[in-house]
Amino acid sequence: MSTVKEVxxxxxxxxxxxxxxxxxxxxxxxxxxxxxFKAMQESGYRPNMLASSVKTGKSNALVVLVPNLTNPFxxxxxxxxxxxxxxxxxxxxxxxxxGEPERENEIASMVLSNRADGLIHLDHSFPFSxxxxxxxxxxxxxxVCERIKGDKEFPVIELDNYAATxxxxxxxxxxxxxxFGIIAGQEESRIxxxxxxxxxxxxxxxxxxxxxxxxxxxxxxxxxxxxGARELMAKPERPTAIFCFNDDIAIGAIFELxxxxxRVPEDVSVVGFDNIKVTAFMDPPLTTIDQPAHEMGRKxxxxxxxxxxxxxxxxxxxxxxFNILERESSGxxxxxx
Amino acid sequence: MSTVKEVxxxxxxxxxxxxxxxxxxxxxxxxxxxxxFKAMQESGYRPNMLASSVKTGKSNALVVLVPNLTNPFxxxxxxxxxxxxxxxxxxxxxxxxxGEPERENEIASMVLSNRADGLIHLDHSFPFSxxxxxxxxxxxxxxVCERIKGDKEFPVIELDNYAATxxxxxxxxxxxxxxFGIIAGQEESRIxxxxxxxxxxxxxxxxxxxxxxxxxxxxxxxxxxxxGARELMAKPERPTAIFCFNDDIAIGAIFELxxxxxRVPEDVSVVGFDNIKVTAFMDPPLTTIDQPAHEMGRKxxxxxxxxxxxxxxxxxxxxxxFNILERESSGxxxxxx
DNA sequence: AAAAAAACTGCAATCGATTACATTTCAGCA
DNA sequence: TGCTGAAATGTAATCGATTGCAGTTTTTTT
Numbered sequence: 001m002s003t004v005k006e007v008x009x010x011x012x013x014x015x016x017x018x019x020x021x022x023x024x025x026x027x028x029x030x031x032x033x034x035x036x037f038k039a040m041q042e043s044g045y046r047p048n049m050l051a052s053s054v055k056t057g058k059s060n061a062l063v064v065l066v067p068n069l070t071n072p073f074x075x076x077x078x079x080x081x082x083x084x085x086x087x088x089x090x091x092x093x094x095x096x097x098x099g100e101p102e103r104e105n106e107i108a109s110m111v112l113s114n115r116a117d118g119l120i121h122l123d124h125s126f127p128f129s130x131x132x133x134x135x136x137x138x139x140x141x142x143x144v145c146e147r148i149k150g151d152k153e154f155p156v157i158e159l160d161n162y163a164a165t166x167x168x169x170x171x172x173x174x175x176x177x178x179x180f181g182i183i184a185g186q187e188e189s190r191i192x193x194x195x196x197x198x199x200x201x202x203x204x205x206x207x208x209x210x211x212x213x214x215x216x217x218x219x220x221x222x223x224x225x226x227x228g229a230r231e232l233m234a235k236p237e238r239p240t241a242i243f244c245f246n247d248d249i250a251i252g253a254i255f256e257l258x259x260x261x262x263r264v265p266e267d268v269s270v271v272g273f274d275n276i277k278v279t280a281f282m283d284p285p286l287t288t289i290d291q292p293a294h295e296m297g298r299k300x301x302x303x304x305x306x307x308x309x310x311x312x313x314x315x316x317x318x319x320x321x322f323n324i325l326e327r328e329s330s331g332x333x334x335x336x337x
Numbered sequence: 338m339s340t341v342k343e344v345x346x347x348x349x350x351x352x353x354x355x356x357x358x359x360x361x362x363x364x365x366x367x368x369x370x371x372x373x374f375k376a377m378q379e380s381g382y383r384p385n386m387l388a389s390s391v392k393t394g395k396s397n398a399l400v401v402l403v404p405n406l407t408n409p410f411x412x413x414x415x416x417x418x419x420x421x422x423x424x425x426x427x428x429x430x431x432x433x434x435x436g437e438p439e440r441e442n443e444i445a446s447m448v449l450s451n452r453a454d455g456l457i458h459l460d461h462s463f464p465f466s467x468x469x470x471x472x473x474x475x476x477x478x479x480x481v482c483e484r485i486k487g488d489k490e491f492p493v494i495e496l497d498n499y500a501a502t503x504x505x506x507x508x509x510x511x512x513x514x515x516x517f518g519i520i521a522g523q524e525e526s527r528i529x530x531x532x533x534x535x536x537x538x539x540x541x542x543x544x545x546x547x548x549x550x551x552x553x554x555x556x557x558x559x560x561x562x563x564x565g566a567r568e569l570m571a572k573p574e575r576p577t578a579i580f581c582f583n584d585d586i587a588i589g590a591i592f593e594l595x596x597x598x599x600r601v602p603e604d605v606s607v608v609g610f611d612n613i614k615v616t617a618f619m620d621p622p623l624t625t626i627d628q629p630a631h632e633m634g635r636k637x638x639x640x641x642x643x644x645x646x647x648x649x650x651x652x653x654x655x656x657x658x659f660n661i662l663e664r665e666s667s668g669x670x671x672x673x674x
Numbered sequence: 675a676a677a678a679a680a681a682c683t684g685c686a687a688t689c690g691a692t693t694a695c696a697t698t699t700c701a702g703c704a
Numbered sequence: 705t706g707c708t709g710a711a712a713t714g715t716a717a718t719c720g721a722t723t724g725c726a727g728t729t730t731t732t733t734t
Contacts, residue, residue, distance in 0.1 A: 001449070001451070001472075001475075003689090003690055003691080004690065004691065005690085013713075013714085014713065014714045014715075015690090015691075015692085015714090015715095016692080016693075016713070016714060016715080016716095017712085017713060017714075018691095019691070019692055019693080020692090020693090020712095020713090023692080027711085027712075027713095028712075028713085029711080029712060029713090032712080032713080041468075044471065044472050046446070046449040046450045046451075046472070047450060047690085047691075048391070048450060048451045048689090048690050048691065049447075049450045049451055049452045049691095050387045050390045050391050050396060050451050050452065050689095050690080050691090051391045051451075051689070051690035051691035051692090051719090052690080052691050052692070053387045053691090053719095054385070054387050054388045054391055054689090054690080054691075054692095054718095054719050054720060054721080055690085055691055055692045055693085055718075055719045055720095056691090056692070056719085057719075059387060061430075064431075069412055069415060069416045069419065070409065070412050070413065070416060070614065072407065072409055072412075075406055075407050075409075075412060076407065078406060078431070079406045079407060079433055082406065082431060082432075082433045083433070083435075086440065086443075086444075091430050091432075091444075091447065091452065092430065092431045092432075093398075093428050093429065093430055093431070094401075094415070094419060094429045094430070094431040095419075095428075095429075096416055096419045096420070098420075103423065106423075107428075109383070110386075110428060112338070112383040113383045113384060113385060113386045114338070114383075114385045114386055114387050114388075114720090115386045115387065115428065131378075134381065135338075135381050135383070138338075222614065222615075222618055251615060251618050252618060255618040255620070258620060277407065277559065278559075278588060278615055281559055281588050281589060281592040282619070282620075283592070283595060283619075283620045340719090340720055340721080341720065341721065342720085350683075350684085351683065351684045351685075352684090352685095352720090352721075352722085353683070353684060353685080353686095353722080353723075354682085354683060354684075355721095356721065356722055356723080357682095357683090357722090357723090360722080364681085364682075364683095365682075365683085366681080366682060366683090369682080369683080384720085384721075385719090385720050385721065386721095387719095387720080387721090388689090388719070388720035388721035388722090389720080389721050389722070390689095390721090391688095391689050391690060391691080391719090391720080391721075391722095392688075392689045392690095392720085392721055392722045392723085393689085393721090393722070394689075451690090675734100676733100676734090677732100677733080677734080678731100678732080678733070678734095679730100679731080679732070679733085680729100680730080680731070680732080681728100681729080681730070681731080682727100682728080682729070682730085683726100683727085683728075683729090684725105684726085684727075684728090685724105685725090685726080685727090686723100686724100686725095686726105687722100687723090687724085687725100688721100688722080688723085688724100689720105689721090689722085690719105691718100691719090692717100692718080692719085693716100693717090693718085694715105694716095694717085694718100695714105695715085695716095695717100696713100696714080696715075696716100697712100697713080697714070697715085698711100698712080698713070698714085699710100699711080699712070699713085700709100700710090700711080700712090701708105701709095701710085701711090702707100702708090702709095702710100703706100703707085703708090704705100704706090704707085704708105
């Protein structure tokens with residue numbers, strides 16, 4: 001690869017002029033500008049971004065921390081992030097944490113070693129190691145969907161999870177359901193808490209008793225959905241409707257219910273959360289909450305860039321609207337069930 | 338962020354010693370080493386990777402070019418890439434090209450501007466722009482799944498697509514099928530060619546006529562699957578079995594067949610390709626080809642690192658084994674159909 | 675105890691850019 | 705023509721590391 005110096009020689013100018021031709025073209029006369037461009041062409045010059053980053057202190061990259069890359073929902077977010085980042089001239093460093101804190105720490109530390117200017121976190125864990133924690137306040141961080149736990153309040157892009165599950169609960173209650181099961185994901189997260197609160201709220205309004213025993217699960221996976229459905233159906237009082245806290249869980253649950261010889265929604269209604277693409281093509285298509293994942297990803301980039309550029313944030317929480325998609329996996333309660 | 342100099346002051350040593358403490362600890366006495374480490378601790382020192390990259394000429398990053406991030410199959414590959422890269426101390430820059438050549442060029446040029454040391458391409462297009470093409474031969478590139486077109490032969494990690502579709506075709510022929518439809522993806526690619534050849538091979542063996550009119554499609558999406566199924570079922574001679582060139586297409590096809598009142602597999606058998614997770618939980622579970630996507634991703638990293646480190650490659654094509662998963666979406670031909 | 679070898683450490687150049695400051699060039703005008 | 709200020713360009717310091725070479729200290733050898 002050729003460097004500025006070769007271009008200098010070819011064009012007969014100084015390094016300063018070459019650099020300016022790219023960064024401040026208006027400060028270079030048209031004649032020399034052309035000469036420099038031609039020289040760049042001839043030498044196949046590419047500015048070394050790392051070198052320029054060293055000097056400017058900006059790497060023009062963002063790290064994205066994902067707990068699990070194979071969840072299609074995250075992908076929609078990441079796609080949004082990727083697009084917005086590209087538009088702003090930033091590149092995206094991908095970090096799949098596999099839920100392991102050490103990996104998380106390692107990836108997060110890329111921001112500390114100047115490899116990236118900011119961090120977008122798709123999980124609720126505090127991503128820095130204890131030893132790095134005190135360095136973390138200078139680091140631009142935003143979280144999407146989840147709120148990061150810990151002392152510091154990081155900006156967050158999220159959905160109104162409370163209202164979303166409220167609307168799902170109302171939808172099911174209107175269909176006459178009174179006996180419910182819940183298959184949840186990780187229980188320590190804020191999301192979990194909010195979603196549960198939404199359901200409880202509606203139950204309180206409708207004077208439906210809430211039974212903690214009907215909450216099962218523990219992770220956002222198809223397998224957990226299967227197991228959860230089996231577990232719920234083995235309870236003395238079987239639910240007629242199941243809340244699944246994401247679509248993967250719902251996929252597993254429906255699969256398992258069918259295997260048990262139950263019909264969805266004639267015997268049991270199932271609702272999901274996230275609206276990953278495939279849910280519209282399932283049999284039956286899944287009633288779920290559509291999250292504007294793409295937009296949320298874009299917003300995350302916008303916000304983290306604001307922090308990077310010291311633009312004051314208008315608010316610390318960006319709440320996105322959801323949309324309940326009433327499809328065929330939910331229906332009227334079956335009185336004979 | 339503190340730099341080497343602060344550490345120097347605190348530890349009372351030179352920059353050289355600080356640098357060596359991290360990169361060549363054995364060349365520093367234990368006493369000073371400890372002193373330096375303590376100083377690093379106190380000052381919260383993080384080496385600036387960019388600076389070190391400028392000097393060493395290695396960015397320790399790889400770019401991955403993906404045509405479409407939302408395809409779960411790519412995700413499995415990317416996950417493999419990510420893991421292997423992390424293990425080797427490399428980070429992964431993600432580039433979603435959306436199939437747009439300009440984006441592709443822009444992302445690929447990150448390797449030229451020293452932002453990354455190598456490129457992993459998940460598509461068949463030549464990723465560099467015409468003006469960069471002559472710079473491209475110095476760049477470490479490997480492709481996964483697809484072969485990159487153009488003069489230069491880049492190393493490739495792939496599946497034996499020919500054999501894979503042969504085995505699918507045999508599977509269906511053994512069930513008595515004689516009338517087939519094909520819903521394909523992009524037709525210019527090598528994959529398409531190989532897969533078609535596999536099917537044709539079996540047809541030739543079995544003396545089944547091959548009808549070009551029964552090939553429909555044009556992209557790897559659910560929607561194309563839907564449309565393709567509709568189209569095939571409107572043909573004068575309806576197929577009793579459909580090859581879908583990936584699982585997304587199969588998902589769309591099955592959905593649409595059901596909508597047309599047809600049963601899978603009783604009326605029409607459907608097979609997919611890739612074995613994305615959800616296919617095992619569909620109704621019916623999809624017969625498909627399992628690709629070791631994760632391993633292929635890992636291999637891609639291994640190969641690209643070999644190129645980067647000037648280790649001669651043992652072969653230019655790494656062919657991975659497939660596995661046919663005979664699930665319930667395929668079955669005996671229905672004589673009354 | 676002196677000489678030779680080995681182990682440490684430091685000085686200063688270097689990587690490839692950017693940029694403050696200095697210098698040169700030139701157009702505009704009296 | 706000569707002067708002034710703006711525009712164009714160059715010089716050299718700088719960003720934060722790495723590293724060849726040289727100098728110093730310690731250890732080993734005889």
